[in-house]
Amino acid sequence: MAIDMNWELMLDGNAVGGLLIEIFGQDLTALWSTCPDCGRQGELATLRAFTHAPGVVLRCPACDAVLLRIAKTTRGVRYDVRLVTKDGFPQASR
Amino acid sequence: MKSFTLALPRWMPHRAGQHYDIRLTAEDGYRAQRSYSIASAPQREGEIDLTVELVENGEVSTFLHQSAVAGDRFEVRGPIGGYFVWEAAQGGPLLLVGGGSGVVPLMSMLRHRAAAKANVPARLLYSSRSYDDIIYRDELEGLAARGDGFELFHTLTRSQPAGWKGYARRIDDRMLGDVSRVFGAKAMTFICGPTALVENAANALTNLGLRPERIRTERFGPSGT
Known part of the structure; x- marks a missing residue:
């Protein structure tokens, strides 16, 4: 990935822990998951987080694949999950 | 850099390394939210310390540094985080x-x-x-x-x-x-x-x-x- 402003502002999954609690009703930062593209495994907190946009994007730190997208709109929360978890990803609680 | 002590009506012990989200709501309904790491030890009951760096043009840190006074009330969520923690x-x-x-x-x-x-x-x-x-x-x-x-x-x-x-x-x-x-x-x-x-x-x-x-x-x- 190019060293650009997105890189400078990049955080990690830990930074969106509160947002995930708000949407899914639980702390998911320690959730263990696998990247479906490269097979890299790790806790959600270790994913790269891009939060300076209308939505939030979590990417694989190994291959840069987009693993989770969340957008809050006036009609509710939209999200798209690609990371693979043993017991599935929780459903939004609101 | 400033440290703030927050008294929490529904305090629960955190794990060292966790953070809280602080949300500010303006009179017109505009909201801004930021995450701040907890600085204090979990053994302290009923309250936490947050240490906040003043960020240039930072909406929340500027308010906390320049406008917040003892006794102000804040909307907070936490403790958050199950990965970057040590006990x-x-x-x-x-x-x-x-x-x-x-x-x-x-x-x-x-x-x-x-x-x-x-x-x-x-x-x-x-x-x-x-x-x-x-x-x-x-x-x-x-x-x-x-x-x-x-x-x-x-x-x-x-x-x-x-x-x-x-x-x-x-x-x-x-x-x-x-x-x-x-x-x-x-x-x-x-x-x-x-x-x-x-x-x-x-x-x-x-x-x-x-x-x-x-x-x-x-x-x-x-x-x-």
Whole structure:
């Protein structure tokens, strides 16, 4: 990935822990998951987080694949999950 | 840099390394939210300390630094985080690497360690721009002087006072080797700071033979969701 402003502002999954609690009703930062593209495994907190946009994007730190997208709109929360978890990803609680 | 104490009506013990989200709502309904690491030890009941860096044009930090007064009420959510956390029962040895305000969650771990009277060997390598930029300077010196197995290593990257005996450059492989070597491969490692520092330190420590699964990182920076 190019060293650009997105890189400078990049955080990690830990930074969106509160947002995930708000949407899914639980702390998911320690959730263990696998990247479906490269097979890299790790806790959600270790994913790269891009939060300076209308939505939030979590990417694989190994291959840069987009693993989770969340957008809050006036009609509710939209999200798209690609990371693979043993017991599935929780459903939004609101 | 300012530290704030928040009294929590529904306090629950946190784990050292966790954070809280603070949300401010303006009179017109505009909302801004930021995450701040907890600086205090979980043993303190009913309240937490947050240490907040003033960020240029930062909506929340500017309010906290310039407008907030004792007695103000805030909307908070937390404690948050199940990954970048350390409890004394996990043992060590504990290797902490921090840059700038990235030292805040590491301070919670050190305060927790001291309050638990844990004597697991611990080392902090802490990078600051100058002597005056060192957060918790006196308290860290005090902790290091207790002789309970905690050792403190400073590096000052921009300017150093006369007679400075610490490191005087950015954290690099050689410095990390000096600080981590006594702990060997089994050190439980926490790295918190800006992305460049976190990436470089994690890569260097992995190359030095530390087990990747025992290296935990948190990138620190202006956040907003």
